[in-house]
Amino acid sequence: MKTTGGTDDQKRRAGERAAELVEDGDVVGLGTGSTAAHAIRAIGRAVDDGLDVRGVPTSFDSRALARRSGIPRCSLDEVDDVDLAIDGADQIDADLSAIKGGGAAHAREKVVDAAADRFVVVADPSKVAESLSRPVPVEVLPDALAAVERDLEALDGDPTLRRAERKDGPVVTDNGNLLLDCDFGVVDDPASLSTALSGLPGIVEHGLFVDLVDAVYVGTDDGVDVRERI
């Protein structure tokens, strides 16, 4: 379910510009995916140069990259506050609602990103859309799979179990759960759908991020377009 429309240079520009927002003493949410990885590497270089930060990883991969980049790490329950979170997205609309979870990490991402005083999405231009229309990743307790599939269909969704690429069987998240990618077509009202999904028993977390994003940094071929929540 990864989206790969943008170039690595576009992603790098977005990630590196967002990393410049990090200030000495900050606690920073470290997002997941190829664009957030550029931010993590840039923060690591700043740590080498003396910046004092702690990173709260959002996934196994972002924790490993933070370690390799030399960023001191902590968990959310060890800090009173997250100053800034930098994370990628699979699609982002004109109101800065986003779909996340292409890397199956949206449950922890939502907890960390929502805890941040400021949440900045880093993206390439292929992620920007007028309306959300990609399938929404839904993390599900394994025992609840069939019941959640039925509930999603009742919401006019078309769920597909995400399968692993390099093994037979389903994707298992960092939290030991399964993933349904649920196609709702064009999502006319992300807030209502988000509320409906959050109310379904067996759903651990879904990938609709509504009213959470403060700014989007879109890396282009020659710079970075910044969109701030108004």
Ligand SMILES: O=C(CO)[C@H](O)[C@H](O)COP(=O)(O)O
């Ligand atoms: O939500 C995510 C992981 O769960 C990622 O942030 C999202 O998939 C974007 O990844 P990339 O920057 O590699 O396109």
